Amino acid sequence: MTIMQRYSALSLLRHALGSHRGWAPAWQSPPLRDRYQAIIVGAGGHGLAAAYYLAKEHGLTDVAVLEAGWLGGGNVARNTVTIRSNYMRDESIPFYVKSVAMFDGLTRDLNFNMMHSKRTMVDVLQTWGMVRDRRRRKLIMDIYGSTYEDIPVAELRRRVPALTGGGPDSRLPILGAAVHTDAAVNRHDAVAWGYARAASAMGVAIHQQTPVTRLLRGPDGAIEGVETPRGTVRAKTVALAVSGHTTTLTETAGLRLPLRTINLTAFVSEPVKPVVDVIVNCPDLGVYLSQSDKGELVIGGATDLGQSFRRDIKQSVFEDTVSALLELFPAFARLKLMRQWGGHLDMAHDASPIVSMTDIPGLIVSAGWWGGYKAIPAGGAGLAHLIATGRPDPLVAPFGLNRFRNLDYVVETGTTTAR
Amino acid sequence: MLLIDCPFCGPRNESEFSFGGPALTPRPSDPAAVSDADWVDWLTVPPNPMGLVEERWWHARGCGSWLTICRHTVTHEITEVRLGR
Numbered sequence: 001m002t003i004m005q006r007y008s009a010l011s012l013l014r015h016a017l018g019s020h021r022g023w024a025p026a027w028q029s030p031p032l033r034d035r036y037q038a039i040i041v042g043a044g045g046h047g048l049a050a051a052y053y054l055a056k057e058h059g060l061t062d063v064a065v066l067e068a069g070w071l072g073g074g075n076v077a078r079n080t081v082t083i084r085s086n087y088m089r090d091e092s093i094p095f096y097v098k099s100v101a102m103f104d105g106l107t108r109d110l111n112f113n114m115m116h117s118k119r120t121m122v123d124v125l126q127t128w129g130m131v132r133d134r135r136r137r138k139l140i141m142d143i144y145g146s147t148y149e150d151i152p153v154a155e156l157r158r159r160v161p162a163l164t165g166g167g168p169d170s171r172l173p174i175l176g177a178a179v180h181t182d183a184a185v186n187r188h189d190a191v192a193w194g195y196a197r198a199a200s201a202m203g204v205a206i207h208q209q210t211p212v213t214r215l216l217r218g219p220d221g222a223i224e225g226v227e228t229p230r231g232t233v234r235a236k237t238v239a240l241a242v243s244g245h246t247t248t249l250t251e252t253a254g255l256r257l258p259l260r261t262i263n264l265t266a267f268v269s270e271p272v273k274p275v276v277d278v279i280v281n282c283p284d285l286g287v288y289l290s291q292s293d294k295g296e297l298v299i300g301g302a303t304d305l306g307q308s309f310r311r312d313i314k315q316s317v318f319e320d321t322v323s324a325l326l327e328l329f330p331a332f333a334r335l336k337l338m339r340q341w342g343g344h345l346d347m348a349h350d351a352s353p354i355v356s357m358t359d360i361p362g363l364i365v366s367a368g369w370w371g372g373y374k375a376i377p378a379g380g381a382g383l384a385h386l387i388a389t390g391r392p393d394p395l396v397a398p399f400g401l402n403r404f405r406n407l408d409y410v411v412e413t414g415t416t417t418a419r
Numbered sequence: 420m421l422l423i424d425c426p427f428c429g430p431r432n433e434s435e436f437s438f439g440g441p442a443l444t445p446r447p448s449d450p451a452a453v454s455d456a457d458w459v460d461w462l463t464v465p466p467n468p469m470g471l472v473e474e475r476w477w478h479a480r481g482c483g484s485w486l487t488i489c490r491h492t493v494t495h496e497i498t499e500v501r502l503g504r
Contacts, residue, residue: 247467248469256460256464257464257467258463258464259467260465260467261492305438306438306472306474306490307441307465308493308495309492310492314420315420316420316421316432316433346467349462349464405455405456405459407459
């Protein structure tokens with residue numbers, strides 16, 4: 001166990017006097033042992049959060065987090081950092097309300113500046129079906145204390161002056177808008193680094209460049225460990241938080257899961273002066289955007305529907321997203337686009353996440369996260385609870401694999417991508 | 420962008436097609452003989468390889484036919500296109 005070097009304005013000042021040569025590494029890189037009490041595969045948001053809450057809430061620190069690439073390089077870096085709780089189902093809303101609340105306190109909790117910006121999300125509604133859908137969602141969300149309110153078109157245009165399209169003569173005139181004040185954005189690297197630093201300080205071992213190639217089962221069928229190019233690592237409990245590669249790994253142990261891997265992409269513009277200070281979501285057109293602190297517009301669109309393990313953007317998805325964007329924000333036609341990225345995510349049969357024990361004793365999966373970024377704190381805490389106790393905590397209990405067996409789906413339409 | 424070689428129209432852009440989901444294995448012919456677990460499996464668990472998958476595409480803005488294509492999930496390479504199932 002090491003003492004975590006606290007970050008504060010004072011420590012910044014003190015280290016400035018020493019020309020910033022005295023900073024300790026944010027997390028340790030201990031040698032890889034051949035046995036741990038628990039292994040978490042995947043040092044993304046969910047894996048690192050689970051490691052942190054395992055150590056903090058359950059006192060379990062004999063944990064290895066194995067990461068194929070580098071910290072903050074997976075899907076935790078391949079998203080649009082949108083944090084919100086405007087969901088539809090009784091099972092989902094309390095979970096995401098909790099996650100948003102945990103995100104709100106994360107900077108203090110981890111002593112790491114998340115650059116958390118509680119900037120609200122505005123849904124631009126252009127069909128009566130969508131207007132009815134949002135009114136219905138508002139009524140359901142009211143029960144759980146999540147915020148959603150209607151605003152008229154004039155108020156929408158006052159809040160988002162760059163939104164000059166969607167007038168009465170356009171293909172899809174804007175009919176109204178819904179405002180979700182709980183929504184926020186933050187810095188994705190800080191989430192990965194903050195959790196890693198805090199978990200490492202409590203004794204969790206994070207191993208980068210350690211891809212898991214195979215799951216190992218003992219003679220009794222229970223999980224025994226994992227195989228990596230750096231050698232075999234054994235543990236009685238193995239938790240997978242590997243997004244699109246969940247089935248790739250479980251199938252090495254003979255376990256098939258109701259998941260399909262799909263590619264979801266986003267892209268950013270060149271940095272410009274502040275132009276949009278909320279997250280704008282246009283569900284009818286299939287585009288959403290926010291402006292980062294650097295000034296880049298972060299733009300996301302619909303998914304590529306067929307299965308895909310790619311990490312780039314498909315030209316047809318890109319063109320559809322851009323044309324949708326320009327219908328509402330014609331001035332953005334002059335923006336240059338700087339970067340695009342994609343992540344492969346796995347979607348469960350009912351589009352809701354899976355945090356569950358499996359048919360293989362000792363093997364736990366956290367998968368099916370669509371918009372998993374906003375779920376990192378609560379999903380990580382739920383996964384940690386499952387690893388430590390073997391039982392799901394009440395917030396993630398509805399997301400067990402048993403729901404497929406019992407045909408008791410959580411058909412969630414609140415994900416951006418489940419349209 | 421996929422280029423799908425429609426048997427009637429020749430190679431056409433993906434934008435002319437609508438995605439119709441994964442091509443499921445044939446429905447069990449004797450439902451009574453299938454266990455509950457196998458039914459759920461047939462309904463909810465698709466093959467998800469880093470390799471070839473079969474999927475259905477509808478040439479909605481073309482000849483209107485339903486096609487089954489065999490496509491690689493990493494390279495997008497299409498190895499087979501056939502009419503119907």
